Amino acid sequence: xxxxxxxxxxxxxxxxxxGKYIKSKYFFLLALYPISLFAYFSGFITKINQQLDxxxxxxxxxxYGINLDFRLDGLSLMFxxxxxxxxxxxxxxxxxxxxxxxxxxxxxxxxxxxxxxMLGVVLSDNLIALIVFWELTSISSFFLIGFNTEDEKSxxxxxxxxxxxxxxxxxxxxxxILSGNIIGSYSIQELLQSRELLHNSPYxxxxxxxxxxxxxxxxAQFPFHFWLPNAMKAPTPVSAYLHSATxxxxxxxxxxxxxxxxxxxxxxxxxxxxxxxxxMLYASINTLYKTDLKGILAYSTIAVLGMLTMLLGxxxxxxxxxxxxxxxxxxxxxxSLFLITGIIDHETHTRxxxxxxxxxxxxxxxxGAGILTLLSNIGFPYSLGFIGKEMIYESTLGISGPVLxxxxxxxxxxxxxxxxxxxxxxxxxxxxxxxPEKFEKIKPLSVFLLLPPVLLSxxxxxxxxFPYIADEILxxxxxxxxxxxxxxxxxKVWHGxxxxxxxxxxxxxxxxxxxxxxxQTHRQxxxxxxxxxxxxxxxxxxxxxxxxxxxxFYTQVMHNGYLRIYIMTIILFxxxxxxxxxxxxxxxxxxxSSLSTFRxxxxxxxxxxxxxxxxTIFTSSRLTAIAGMTIxxxxxxxxxVFYGAPDLAMTQFTIDTLTSVLFVLVLFKLPPFxxxxxxxxxxxxxxxxxxFGTLISIITFxxxxxxxxxxxxxxxxxxxxxxxxxKNVVNVILVDYRGFDTMIExxxxxxxxxxxxxxxxxxxxxxDKE
Amino acid sequence: MKSTIxxxxxxxLLPLLLLFSVFVLLRGHYESGGGFVGGLIASIAFVxxxxxxGLESARSFFRxxxxxxxxxxxxxxxxxxxxxxxxxxxxxxxxxxxxxxxxIGSVGTPLFFDIGVYLIVVxxxxxxxxxxxxxxx
Numbered sequence: 001x002x003x004x005x006x007x008x009x010x011x012x013x014x015x016x017x018x019g020k021y022i023k024s025k026y027f028f029l030l031a032l033y034p035i036s037l038f039a040y041f042s043g044f045i046t047k048i049n050q051q052l053d054x055x056x057x058x059x060x061x062x063x064y065g066i067n068l069d070f071r072l073d074g075l076s077l078m079f080x081x082x083x084x085x086x087x088x089x090x091x092x093x094x095x096x097x098x099x100x101x102x103x104x105x106x107x108x109x110x111x112x113x114x115x116x117x118m119l120g121v122v123l124s125d126n127l128i129a130l131i132v133f134w135e136l137t138s139i140s141s142f143f144l145i146g147f148n149t150e151d152e153k154s155x156x157x158x159x160x161x162x163x164x165x166x167x168x169x170x171x172x173x174x175x176x177i178l179s180g181n182i183i184g185s186y187s188i189q190e191l192l193q194s195r196e197l198l199h200n201s202p203y204x205x206x207x208x209x210x211x212x213x214x215x216x217x218x219x220a221q222f223p224f225h226f227w228l229p230n231a232m233k234a235p236t237p238v239s240a241y242l243h244s245a246t247x248x249x250x251x252x253x254x255x256x257x258x259x260x261x262x263x264x265x266x267x268x269x270x271x272x273x274x275x276x277x278x279x280m281l282y283a284s285i286n287t288l289y290k291t292d293l294k295g296i297l298a299y300s301t302i303a304v305l306g307m308l309t310m311l312l313g314x315x316x317x318x319x320x321x322x323x324x325x326x327x328x329x330x331x332x333x334x335x336s337l338f339l340i341t342g343i344i345d346h347e348t349h350t351r352x353x354x355x356x357x358x359x360x361x362x363x364x365x366x367x368g369a370g371i372l373t374l375l376s377n378i379g380f381p382y383s384l385g386f387i388g389k390e391m392i393y394e395s396t397l398g399i400s401g402p403v404l405x406x407x408x409x410x411x412x413x414x415x416x417x418x419x420x421x422x423x424x425x426x427x428x429x430x431x432x433x434x435x436p437e438k439f440e441k442i443k444p445l446s447v448f449l450l451l452p453p454v455l456l457s458x459x460x461x462x463x464x465x466f467p468y469i470a471d472e473i474l475x476x477x478x479x480x481x482x483x484x485x486x487x488x489x490x491x492k493v494w495h496g497x498x499x500x501x502x503x504x505x506x507x508x509x510x511x512x513x514x515x516x517x518x519x520q521t522h523r524q525x526x527x528x529x530x531x532x533x534x535x536x537x538x539x540x541x542x543x544x545x546x547x548x549x550x551x552x553f554y555t556q557v558m559h560n561g562y563l564r565i566y567i568m569t570i571i572l573f574x575x576x577x578x579x580x581x582x583x584x585x586x587x588x589x590x591x592x593s594s595l596s597t598f599r600x601x602x603x604x605x606x607x608x609x610x611x612x613x614x615x616t617i618f619t620s621s622r623l624t625a626i627a628g629m630t631i632x633x634x635x636x637x638x639x640x641v642f643y644g645a646p647d648l649a650m651t652q653f654t655i656d657t658l659t660s661v662l663f664v665l666v667l668f669k670l671p672p673f674x675x676x677x678x679x680x681x682x683x684x685x686x687x688x689x690x691x692f693g694t695l696i697s698i699i700t701f702x703x704x705x706x707x708x709x710x711x712x713x714x715x716x717x718x719x720x721x722x723x724x725x726x727k728n729v730v731n732v733i734l735v736d737y738r739g740f741d742t743m744i745e746x747x748x749x750x751x752x753x754x755x756x757x758x759x760x761x762x763x764x765x766x767x768d769k770e
Numbered sequence: 771m772k773s774t775i776x777x778x779x780x781x782x783l784l785p786l787l788l789l790f791s792v793f794v795l796l797r798g799h800y801e802s803g804g805g806f807v808g809g810l811i812a813s814i815a816f817v818x819x820x821x822x823x824g825l826e827s828a829r830s831f832f833r834x835x836x837x838x839x840x841x842x843x844x845x846x847x848x849x850x851x852x853x854x855x856x857x858x859x860x861x862x863x864x865x866x867x868x869x870x871x872x873x874i875g876s877v878g879t880p881l882f883f884d885i886g887v888y889l890i891v892v893x894x895x896x897x898x899x900x901x902x903x904x905x906x907x
Contacts, residue, residue, distance in 0.1 A: 646802040650794075654810035658895060661817055665903045726880070727800040734804060735880040735887070739862045742883075743847055746890045750840050753894040757837060760905045 001056040001070045004037055005123065008116025012109045019105025028448065030108050031091035034115060038084040041077065048077050048477050060129070065186045071125035074477030078324065079122040079253055081474065082245040082331050087115045089452035093339060094237045096448035097346060107147055107235070114140035118246045122253055127176040127186040134172065134218075134250065138165040141247050145234040157230040160540070164217050164227040172214020172254075178207045179261075192260045192484070199265055208262055211254070212271060219251025219305050222279040223536035229298040236342030239294060243301045244335035249327065252308045256323065259312060260484045269313050273408070276310030279303070281411050284418035289528035291520055293341045293351040293426050297334070300422040303415055304330050307392065310408070314395050317479075317487040322391030324478045325491065328470065329384040329460065333376040336456035337426050340370050343449050344430055347442045353425050353520050358435025362442040365450055370427040372457035376464065377423035378508050379416070383464035386504065387491055389416065393500040413503055420511030425520060467491035568685075571692050579695055582702075590701045602642065609635045622667055630660040647730045780822035787815035795888050799876070805884035809891025816896055825903060836900060839893030847886030850879040 011033060015022075044054055054072040061067075072080070094111070098104045117140055120133030139162070146158025180186040182201045183194040191198075198204055215221075220228040228248065232239055242248065255272070262268050283302035290296045304326075311323040343366060344359065345351045360367040376385035396412050399405040463470040471491045479487055532538075558569070582588070598606070609632055616628030633656035640649035716729050716737070726732035734742050795808030820828035829836075854863040866878035 647804070647807070650802060650807045651810070654807060654814060657814055658810065658817070658899075661821075662899060662902065665899065665906055669906050728798060728802060728804070730802075731798040731804040731884075732880075734806070735798075735883045736862075736864050739851065739880070739883060742887060743851065746844060746847060746887060749890060749894045750844065753837065753840060753897045756898045757901050760901050 001054065001072065001123065002058060002068065004040060005070070005116055005119050008033070008112050008119070012113040012116070015105050015109035015112065019109060022105060024099060024104065027104055027108060028092055028095035030112070031088050031095070033112065034084045034087040034091055037119075038081065038088055041072075041080045041084060044072055044077060045473055048072065048074055049472070051477070051480070055125070064128075065126075065180070066128040067126050067186075068129050069125035069187065070123040071189065072123060073481045074474070074479070075253070075256060075324075075481035076122045078328065078474050078478040079245075079249070080119060082249075082328065083115060083118050083122070086241060086245045086331060086335050086456070087111075089335070089339075089455060090237050090241045092448050093240075093342070093452045094235075096446045097237055097342060098235065103147070107144075110140050110143040110147070111238075111241070114144060114241075114246070118250065121250050125188050127180050127188060127191070130188070130254075131169065131173050131176055134214075134254075135166075135169050137247055137250060138162060138169055138218075141165075141231075141238075141242055144238040144242065145231045147235055147238065148233070151233065154233040157227075157233045161227040161231045163544075164224055164540070168214045168217025168224070171210045171217075175207050175210025175212075175214060178203055178210065182207065188257070191258070195261055195264075198261055204262075204265070205267060208265075208268055208271075211258065211262075212275075215251035215254050216275065216309075217251075218254075219248050219309065220279075220302050221251075221275050221306065221309060222282050222302075223539075225279060225283065225302045226535065226537040226540070228302055229295060232292075232294040232298050236294070236338060236345060239297070240335045240338030240342065243298070244338060245331040248301065248305055249331070252305065252312070252323075252327065255309070255312050256320075256482050259315070259320070259482055263312075263315055269315050271313070272309050272315075273313030276306045276308070276313055277408055277411050279306030280310060280415045281306075284415035284422075286528075287418055287422040287425075288518075288520075289525050291353050291522055291525050293344070293353055293356075293430075294338075296353065296422045296425055297337055297341060300419050301334060303419050304334070307412065307415065310412070311392065311395065314399060316395055316398055317483055318391060318398060318489060319395035320482045321475070321479045321487060321489045322388060322395050324475050324482065325384070325391055326388035328463070328475070329376060329388040332456050332460040332463075333373045333385060333423075336369065336373040336453045336460070337377065337423070339449075339453040339456070340366060340373065341426060343445060343453070346449070347445070348439055353429055354522065355436075356430035357433035358431070359439060359442075360431040361435050362439060363431075363445055365454065366445065367431045369450075369453045369457040370431055372461050373453070374423050374427040376457070376460035377427065378420035378511055379504055380508060381464075381504075382461065382493060384460050384467070384470070386464060387467050387493070389504055389507070390500050393503050397499065409503075413507060416507045417510040417514065420507060421514045421518075424511065424515035428515070429520075465493065467493060568688060571688060575688070575691055575695055578699070579691075582695070582698065586702065588698065588702065589705045590698070591705050595704075602639075605635050605638050605642075622670065623664070626660055626663045626667070630656055633659075647728070777822045780818050784815050784819050787818070788812055791815065791888075795884060796881075798884060799881070805887035806891055808884075809888040810895065812888070812892050813895035813899075816892075817899060820899075820903075825900065829900065836893055836896040839889045840897070843886045843889030843891075843893060845886075846889065847883050850882035850886065853879055853882075 011030075015030075047054065056070040058068045091108075091111070094104075094107065098107055101107070114137060117133045117136035121130060121137060124130035124133055142158050142162040145161050146155050148154040176186075179191060179198065182203055183191055183197055185191070198207070201207075217224040217227075228243065231242070234242070280303045283299045283306060286299040287296050287303065290299060308323055308326065308330075311319045311326070341351060343363070344356065347363070348356065348359070350356065372383075374380075376383040379386045379389035392412065393409070396409040397405065399408055468491060475491070479489075612628045612631040612635070616625045616632070619625050619628065633652065637649045637653045637656070640646070640652060716733060720726050720729045720732040726736070791808045791811035794803035794811060795805055796803075798804030798808070816828055816831065819831075832839075851862040854865050855861055857865065859865075862879075864878055864880050866876055870876045
């Protein structure tokens, strides 16, 4: 299992490095990877149905309880099969869809990476491992959404998706760490068994609030939904994959996974119920006002995600079973709808629902697939969508409290009518009616394009006719993972006459009526766009401009380019921090009695330093100032020699020489020396300098009084020769004991050299242009 | 700097200083010195020549750009750290030859590490100085 997840990352890396050597016509062979994964995971079906979870453990950072543990149970199995199954079809479809694109290799690399991350999310049995894979899905989807790098809009929307899901991931990380700390382990299995502990913890509320933020951003719940319609800029195979079975379902998966641990609490259920219902209604209304096929699909996806969240909020056994059924049903029909849209876009170069019509004449097979998909989408009997919808209606009718029940049921029915209507728009509208002349020359479709939607739509109907097959294979054990106890809710094609059946028929009829009597127009869409100013998306825009302004402000204040200001800031900061610590926490003692008297040569060097400093300050020539500074440096070298630090003296001497040389080199570039400092500035600088000097002096005196810790230096002195065969302790420390530090410092030096080199070379180039 | 005395002196000082820098590098293990100081001294030797004969002449000592010394030095340092790992010891454990070599003394991985530092310092210092002086003109 570990290999199955990791192999994808290796393949992805290989593709990024060597993918350009693969010929276009062989890309479909890459589909062997998801197909073999699908077969591999299918092999576990019998074991999972006997409630034998497949567990794989490996240590990662055991000190912190972070491990790469994988566990395959019913829910994970359902998701892995969806991910790899639909993934295989997407891999095949992409082969033709992006045929001839020169970045196909990269696309497959990102897609493989995304698929592996998704598998990691649904298989992880450790909270931290889960968040790692969770973030990897965000990152790889960023590359997929922004695949058309030349399109500015595409780049921007990829950023938007990454920003929203990334911020959500950050909250999620906090929430998961918090929950991990409540139970004292990051193991998901232990979390699920600690229901009481979690519910009674004072941190229950913050933990679920943070987890909600993570899941809602990922699953595009209101008010974080807006990244999803924008992500439609991605190539259609990506949209089909991300928005049917994977990316956005990750949030639903997480909530379902954690339901046994956190669920059953009034905060948990009410939040999910309300957020889900609002999302569902808001998004389904939006589908009415879109003319782009993918725009319609985007909002209907959000509406379904809202519905799934709402089911988690209802939280009864029936609702959870309905959730599992509808996840599969939706994955099948939504992937198919996206793929059909992709084919239409690929062949006609438009996705405008007001333009498309009559395509049944040129793509008859696709029309068939469209009809079958539509049946599942509107919830027609003998489709998986029908069974799912029945269960959803039944569970909304089971909510306690008549007011709440009827309002939720009404919202669900209205939303489903709109979702069904959007299905007509996408799967029926482009195919019926007269065919415009320009579409008549469309060639027969490639099997790579046609096969995936046909398979998906047939599967949706097949499992609708024989739901117990799906139930026995997958859905029963998946439900068990969420409810944690056996539920006797067999799936039936025919429930008999009941209120839910009436509601289902009502939904189908109302959707059809809406389709017949309403026309999707650009004018309505434009009217709807007037509301953009009050949409939640604006918040994001405000935030974005705000951050930009803050960055600009900060840069102007802190990075103003004046070296003197930088130095002043640093020194002031040290004065404040060190001074505060010194004066509040250390009893200051100044003991001059232990100081020895000046020896003559010390006094001489000392007076030279004073004179040199005075010259440096009061001179009116840069060269003199530099010479003065260098003299101060050399004098300090002498001090080092007097006090037995020859290594330090040598280094200081050479460094000082080189610094002076550097100064002299740039001297000619500087503007003429001017005394433009006003008296106030001079006084200010004087005050800072005196304060800093005083502080350092006090610290030095303090150091004399404090008992010196000799242990460290004794250790080095004792061991330098014995252990490291060196007599020069300083050098032994540099190259042996602290060799790591030296190596990092070498790298810092390298970066500095690269910085100087590139800064100056680039400048030369830009002046060349002029 | 057109002074003939300075030019002649620079001619003699260059090899002397370079020799001295190697001496400082090698003696670092027992006495004062080491790769860092040695590298700085070597840089000063070239800077002296640069002041006397100009940038082009100083550059001509190096077949490739001075910047190439940096990756070479980094690789030597890194390699001396990795070497013990082949012997099954942790990264950067020092390994030594049994018998000391004449003049140089004991030879071991720390010496190679120091040689790496030496080359990095020469590369970095000269790259910065040469680039800046080239840009100033």
